[in-house]
Amino acid sequence: MSATPTRSTPPKPPLAVVGSQIEQDEELFGRAFDRWVVVRFLSYIAPYRRRIAIGVAAVLVFTLSQLAIPLLVRAVFDDALGGLALADGAVLRAIMVAFVAVVLVNYVANHLMETIVGETAQNLLFDLRRAMYGHLQVVSLTFMDKTEVGRLMSRLQGDVYALQEFLESSIFAVGDLVLLFGIVTVLLWLDPVLGALTLSVVPLLALVRIVWLPRARRAFMDAREASSATNGALAENVHGIRAIQELTREPLNADLFEEKARRNLNTHLRASAFTNVMIPIVDTLTGAAMAIIIVIGGAMVLNRESDIGVMVAFLFYTQRFFDPIRSLTIQYSTMQRAMAAGQRIFEVIDVEVDVADATDAVDPATIDGAISFDHVTFGYEPGNPVLKDISFAVAPGETVALVGPTGSGKTSTTALAHRFYDVWSGAVRIGGYDVRELTQASLGRHIAMVLQEPFLFSASIRDNIRFAKTAASDAEVEAAARAVGADAFIRRLADGYDTMLEQGGANLSLGQRQLLSFARALVADAKILVLDEATASVDSYTELEIQRALKRLLTGRTALIIAHRLATIRDADRIIVLQDGAIVETGSHHALMEKGGLYARLYRMNYASFDDIPADELAAALDGGQRT
């Protein structure tokens, strides 16, 4: 089924693709052992020092007991049964008692070691995830703006998962590694010559790896890239499902996805081949080592240079010796992935925080609600200012409307008032304080915002409305909902205020979501209210009712309102007209109309909206403004 084409394929449509077309992050594919990552990692281990110490002790005890077992077997052979010496049951008994004791110790140490390593590993992973997540709560929005959520999620989940996979298998690898050294020591101690001969096959292994490594690395890298492309396309299918079903792209997308999935399949098959080809090589070397022991060891036994117990012990050790090498080989790609994952995780943790609280930042209990912009220049990209030398002041209790065409910088202005970003030059003051002197938490408390996009959480309606103030009473929540005219529809829901919202509020209409987002800002009960197109998807009648309610709610508060319906703007105490990042005029509706500038011209052209005015008309209006 997987091979048969699903339909007779016409030539591939030129434009059709699935999955994000943004360049992939340059794929990191680290070394199997990256010192930097390991060192960083160690700092996260520090809190578990005590546990780790016990774990390390357990590993040592475990390894010693693991090494002791073949030695005891040897003792049974040599001392109790061995050679021609007269066998003695008492010796056997004594050795057996020791053996059982060692096995017990082995069990306890093994259990301790694996539990500690396993649990600590889990703790570490959760710590790392928390560190990333916590950091993402404070990094500047400049970073968040240009980073897709999916990519962050893949670091928060995918990379942590890759580390987990590694840590889980490495529990054994670490034990094995210690064992490896132990075995080498014991071998050389038992019989240096035979030991050296047995180990002589190891350099061969190193030689093989030199040839194998670069190719294998390429194969692993391809597999990883294919896999992230495939998952990206799946994510698109999940998030864009409405558009996909609406535009009937299902069959075509499935075909395109199949190409990606097939590439994913092929690259993984190749990577798997590279991993497994090492097995016969390692096994051959094991065989060779054992053959050496038998031939040379046998001869040595014959010449009485060695006894048979040593040979038996050698054979046993040799088998164990290659086990770790084998599992380390198989885990090589896991290890590499883990190092790359570690690097990506630390990259997130290392993202610089541009906007941070000053060390002496204050958090006043109350402020007076004044806003002032003092020669503010700001932009998102260096050399391209979006706001140019803006100055204005809003008195406490005043309602000011920001108007201007799309892209003129209205949203950016409100963002600066909340210090989402830092200004390039000049200063923004809230209640007389430079926003950089206030803690961000206090800005959050004193300024409530209704953002352009009404984002809601998968939680109950009540919890969404009181998101800004978790302690808000039911009465407060309901009062806010009533003020925005949402109370009626909420009450009609079977669970009323306890109705759970689906992701993004999918079970509400867009207008209803906007109302809830509005109510949320009202509950915050802040001194300053910022409304960014808060009622764009609401009909004029509902909007009017909200405005009536606002009149009451806004007494004693400062409001900064962005709206594109003139009916809403007209209402403000003062209107600031922005154009291309600069203030072109300011005044009350009547004053501006009298002045006959841009505002008046646009208004007379009877635009119901200031947003999205065609460039040529705008130019005409501006021209007109200059001529008068």
Next chain:
Amino acid sequence: MAIDTRAPARSDHADGGTYRIDVSKVDTAVLRRITAMAFRFPGRMAAGITATVAAALMQLLVPQYLGQAVDQAQGLLAGAVSGRTDRDAAEAALWTTAGLLLLVAVGRGLATMAQNYLGEAVGHLIGFDLRMAYYRQLQRLSLSWHDRVHTGDLMTRGILDIEGVRLWTDTGILRMFYLSILIGGGAFVLLGIDPVLGLVALAFVPIVGVRASFARLKLRDTWLALQDRMSALTKIMEENLGGIRVVRAFAAQDHEMAKFDQVSAAALETASRRVRLFVLSTTQMTFVYFLAMAATLWIGGTKVLSGTITLGQLTEVLAFMLILQMPVRQIGWMINSIARASTCGGRLFNVLDLTPSIADAPDAQPLVLDEGVVRFEDVGFRYPTWAGDSRTLSGISFEIRPGRKIGIVGPPGAGKSTLAQLLNRYYDVGAGRITIDGQDIRQVTLASLRAAVAIVQQEAFLFTASIDHNVAYGAPYAMRPDIERSTQTAQLHSYVSGLPASYQTLVGERGVSLSGGQRQRLAIARAILPAARVLVFDDSTAAIDAATERRIRDALAHFTADRAVIVIAHRLSSLIDADEILFLEDGRVVERGDHNSLMALGGRYRKLHDLQAGGGQVADVTS
């Protein structure tokens, strides 16, 4: 898709997207199903099993040769002492054994390689099939299901759960063969050497087996709990990052961290429980195994002392036991793998087995378009999750003929968007029917219906891709001139051609940020490109100013001349020329008629109109 659906078909209509199991029961159905999937590649599975058997058998040969070597060495030694040395012959025997051992080791290596590779290959093939099936299934499932199921959960299933299932062939099926043969063969040989000693050496097998099945049940439970909690964590993180501006705006970081910590701690607890369960069972198994080895040594030693068996035979027994040490560990891994595969498989099949509630009827015919007349006949509807008794829509009837236009207005939540979405069967009507040229839309194929109806959605989803790709999303074969014609109609062309990368400019989550009006115009361009016969604009000009909208309307005039058009809008100027306007409130039509008659009626429409009409007339807003 060839994924068998043995489970009873469930409709996605009532499914909440969660997967529950009865933990007390051993659920083999899922594992059987995954195993059956593996055997859809009979050639590779046969080869894989053969390689596995060969690897296990050769693994069994190694201790025999080791035992042989010890016996030979001892023979040599004995010979040397008694002076009857046939040194050459003895050395030759040693060489032969060494050679054989080397040969077996090489063979074993090759067989193990084949085993692992084929196991992984079949796993990847299954993974491919599952991925395709899952992708297609998500495309087919109805939107009401998608509304309910979190995207984070769907991604977890599509990545981690497929991974868990994929690993089953390698770490489950083939390993099972391997372990059975190793333990079975080992038992056979051991019992052959010395029945009593063999029994002692194998004493650990039943104990480990019983321990394993206990652990499996508990582990499965834990895996499921873990997957659920990880999903919850994913949800929290995804929403936080998606709504980061809201979080920042209200300085809710502490609150959000607390939410995260709570779920994270629960997940960590479960993860640690899984580790403890897993470690306890594996270490206990190893312990039992070593105890068996001690018993073997003791009893075997006694037997050697009494001369019942040779030292070589004891070596062989021990060597076998040594070879079984790895498998004992692997039994632990296998249990983990069983638990994981059955949980992950269960979660996946849970989605794959759903039958979409919105799908082609068995006898569905493609829509035959003649004129393109749309009729709503007494349509009623309620969202499946809507628990209240009031309907979202009820008693909606109207007809639109080609070249005519219906306008819809009403407060938020009146049911306007719902009405639009019924027309291309995002949801099915609960009462009444919708027809196009007399054909009930539930009786025609979905593809033909959706090709005939184009909806400009209220919120346009932009794919992270170039602008031309986004515009041509519904008509991927469209050529540049067609694309430009529709962007010109949507008044977007001049903006796009002004961009440095023009139509190749990337938009979407991380692309250039388009204004609300630009997004809406892109959505319009995208919707008109496939030239559907019925056009619906769902509040899709809210962010576009009136003059631009008028230009769009003019440009569209030739296009809409022979098409049925539904316009949902808040700005009445968009509706003034509609042939009929429906005023919707609480899912009912409360006023209807053309502009003039509604104005004459002096009801809600009139009130709305007066509010919006011209500049300063409604100065009372301020008062």
